[in-house]
Amino acid sequence: MTDNPERKPVFTSKPASPSRLADGVSDAIAAALFDGRISPGEPLPPEGEIAREFGVSKPIAREALRQLTAAGLIFTQQGKVARAKALSGEPMDRIYGYAVRSSLKRLQEANEMRRVIETGIARLAAERRDPEGLEAMRQGLVDMQASLHEPAGFTAADILFHLGLAMATGNAMIRVQMEGMRSVQREVSELFSRRANRSDADWRATIARHQAIYDAIAAGDADLAEQSIRVHFDAADIASLEVADKLGGGAS
Incomplete structure (x- = not known):
């Protein structure tokens, strides 16, 4: 995925509260992973695009991606966009x-x-x-x-x-x-x-x-x-x- 403002939104829910914004972002991205809107191996939108789509700062988007990486739902490499992982134990x-x-x-x-x-x-x-x-x-x-x-x-x-x-x-x-x-x-x-x-x-x-x-x-x-x-x-x-x-x- 490219940093393209005309791209159709992938995520259907937004953080409901200004508190715990990263949790809200990670929950919405996880929902997209679980229901198949993002397939295993597919790249996620760039960090900046995620921040814009959710109306949060880049550090919040970065923290959300860190949470998903720790949970084993995505994998990241330095200087590259995150990619979805297949659901596993x-x-x-x-x-x-x-x-x-x-x-x-x-x-x-x-x-x-x-x-x-x-x-x-x-x-x-x-x-x-x-x-x-x-x-x-x-x-x-x-x-x-x-x-x-x-x-x-x-x-x-x-x-x-x-x-x-x-x-x-x-x-x-x-x-x-x-x-x-x-x-x-x-x-x-x-x-x-x-x-x-x-x-x-x-x-x-x-x-x-x-x-x-x-x-x-x-x-x-x-x-x-x-x-x-x-x-x-x-x-x-x-x-x-x-x-x-x-x-x-x-x-x-």
Whole structure:
């Protein structure tokens, strides 16, 4: 986009109050990003044009863009206009990553959070069965089979499976939430996959639990999908206790 006063306005709302002007500007730009008026990779108007369109100063427009950059909605480079980013869970992923690496207690809390969230996701996935999500889950299962006894590959397959679970709901915000929990999934999966006492039967039991979740969702059985994912997290809780024992009882 060029600094052109004749360009059709992109933003449909203006800051309602003279206070917190940058928040109002960033909210309006975010709305344009979320509803598709600005596509991923597309440049935003120059800072001066944003300031004129909203009737604010350049420093206010600059602060609004800084807020959006911090939120992971746009990216900026020195001397260039800002560009829209695709909606993703990257900002949450960074925050959760710091948290789960800080202590075993935070890791256990994060796994508890996943149980609460993914139980509801499994039900909705079974009700909607978005084909793209089902395919991602199926590929995750294939990759798990190909990565037996290989923690890194198995972890990547596990993350793909659970992302597919979210995608199967057909809900973009749920997908973003699951992307935001990748660091939690990665930390949990890597810890469990690297347990010295993890047997071949244990690896295969993990795949079987994922297969049960997939089968229930593919069949459209919401009750069974919820039951299957609860069984999966029950097993994860048992493994958590084993890890906690190895690491000294779960001190925070």
